[in-house]
Amino acid sequence: MNYCSECGNSVELRIPEGDHLPRHICTVCELIHYSNPRIIAGCLPVYGDKVLLCKRDIEPRLGYWTLPAGFLENGETTEQGAMRETWEEALATVEILSLYTITSIVHVNQVQMFYLARLLKPEFGSTSESSEVRLFSEEEIPWDELAFPTVVNALQRFFNDRRESGRYPLYRISLNRQDPESNELLSQSEVEL
Amino acid sequence: MNYCSECGNSVELRIPEGDHLPRHICTVCELIHYSNPRIIAGCLPVYGDKVLLCKRDIEPRLGYWTLPAGFLENGETTEQGAMRETWEEALATVEILSLYTITSIVHVNQVQMFYLARLLKPEFGSTSESSEVRLFSEEEIPWDELAFPTVVNALQRFFNDRRESGRYPLYRISLNRQDPESNELLSQSEVEL
Numbered sequence: 001m002n003y004c005s006e007c008g009n010s011v012e013l014r015i016p017e018g019d020h021l022p023r024h025i026c027t028v029c030e031l032i033h034y035s036n037p038r039i040i041a042g043c044l045p046v047y048g049d050k051v052l053l054c055k056r057d058i059e060p061r062l063g064y065w066t067l068p069a070g071f072l073e074n075g076e077t078t079e080q081g082a083m084r085e086t087w088e089e090a091l092a093t094v095e096i097l098s099l100y101t102i103t104s105i106v107h108v109n110q111v112q113m114f115y116l117a118r119l120l121k122p123e124f125g126s127t128s129e130s131s132e133v134r135l136f137s138e139e140e141i142p143w144d145e146l147a148f149p150t151v152v153n154a155l156q157r158f159f160n161d162r163r164e165s166g167r168y169p170l171y172r173i174s175l176n177r178q179d180p181e182s183n184e185l186l187s188q189s190e191v192e193l
Numbered sequence: 194m195n196y197c198s199e200c201g202n203s204v205e206l207r208i209p210e211g212d213h214l215p216r217h218i219c220t221v222c223e224l225i226h227y228s229n230p231r232i233i234a235g236c237l238p239v240y241g242d243k244v245l246l247c248k249r250d251i252e253p254r255l256g257y258w259t260l261p262a263g264f265l266e267n268g269e270t271t272e273q274g275a276m277r278e279t280w281e282e283a284l285a286t287v288e289i290l291s292l293y294t295i296t297s298i299v300h301v302n303q304v305q306m307f308y309l310a311r312l313l314k315p316e317f318g319s320t321s322e323s324s325e326v327r328l329f330s331e332e333e334i335p336w337d338e339l340a341f342p343t344v345v346n347a348l349q350r351f352f353n354d355r356r357e358s359g360r361y362p363l364y365r366i367s368l369n370r371q372d373p374e375s376n377e378l379l380s381q382s383e384v385e386l
C-alpha cells in the first residue's frame with residue numbers, strides 16, 4: 001500500500017496511538033488502513049459413498065483437484081458463501097450439514113471453512129473455473145493431485161470418520177509454513193465444565 | 194474507495210471479466226481491489242460458575258458489558274486472536290476449550306467467533322479498552338447492559354447448556370438487520386451420513 005484509498009495522498013507505516021501494530025496511515029487525512037485475514041468458504045459435497053471434486057482451470061494449482069471453495073463476499077453468511085462457490089465452480093446444489101474443518105492458514109492470512117454438505121442430486125458440470133467435475137469414491141481420490149493441504153485434510157478426516165465412527169466432529173486446524181512445529185489438527189470433542 | 198492504493202490514480206466500480214460482482218478497479222494500473230468480511234475473535238472465559246465480562250471504555254457501545262473480542266490480525270490463528278484480545282481487554286490468561294459460536298453478521302460484513310475458554314486464575318484487570326472487568330454468575334449478568342447481540346446469544350446459550358445438559362455444542366448463527374426473517378441460530382449436532 002502506497003496511497004490513501006480515500007484521498008489519494010501518500011501513506012506511512014506507523015503504530016497508531018493506542019494500538020500495538022504498525023498500520024498504513026494517510027499522511028494528510030490520517031485515515032488508518034487495516035489489513036486483516038480473509039475467509040475462504042467451501043463445501044465437502046457428499047453423494048452416497050462419493051465426494052465431489054473440481055479440477056482447477058485457474059491458477060493457482062491449475063490442473064489439480066479441489067473442493068469447491070472461494071473468498072467469502074460482503075453481504076453473505078459463511079454458509080451462503082460455501083453454497084455459492086459450490087454452484088459457481090461445480091454447478092452443484094447442496095444442503096449444508098455441518099461446519100467440518102476450520103483452518104487458520106497463518107502464512108497467507110486466510111481462515112478456510114469447509115462445510116460437510118449433501119449433494120441433492122447427482123447433477124453437476126464443468127465451469128469457467130473447473131475443467132472437470134466428478135464424484136470420487138475413497139479408492140478413486142487422486143491424493144497426489146489435490147490442490148491444497150486443506151483439501152487433503154478435509155478428505156482424509158472425512159473418509160477416516162466415515163470408516164471409524166460415522167460421526168463428523170468439527171476439526172480446528174492451524175497451518176503455518178513459516179513455523180511447521182506450530183501446526184495443529186484438533187478434533188473438537190464436547191467440553192466438560 | 195476513490196484511489197488506487199498501489200499507484201494513487203482514480204478507481205472505477207465495474208465488474209471484472211470473469212467475475213460477477215462490481216469491484217473497485219484502477220483506471221491506470223487495472224489492479225482489482227477486493228473488499229471482504231472481517232473476522233472478530235473472542236472468548237467466553239469461564240471460572241467456576243462465573244463468566245468474565247468487560248465494561249467497554251471505547252466506542253461503539255461505551256459503558257456496556259461485552260465478552261473480550263476484536264479483529265483478527267494477519268499472522269495469527271483464530272485461537273491466538275481470541276486469547277490475545279482476552280489479554281488486551283481484560284489482562285486475563287485463558288485456555289481455549291472449544292469453538293462455541295460462529296456468527297455471520299451480514300449487515301456489517303463480519304464473522305464473529307467466540308471460543309469457550311477456561312480462565313486459568315481469577316486474575317484480571319481494567320485496561321485502556323475496559324473501564325471495569327469482573328466475574329458474573331448467571332444471576333448477576335447485566336442483560337440490559339450487554340453491548341452486542343452476539344454477546345447476548347453466547348451468554349444465553351452458555352447458561353442454558355450448563356443448566357440443561359452440561360454439553361456445549363457449536364452454534365452457527367446468522368444475523369442480518371436488513372432481513373431479520375433470515376436470522377438463524379442452529380445448534381450443530383452430529384451429522385448422520
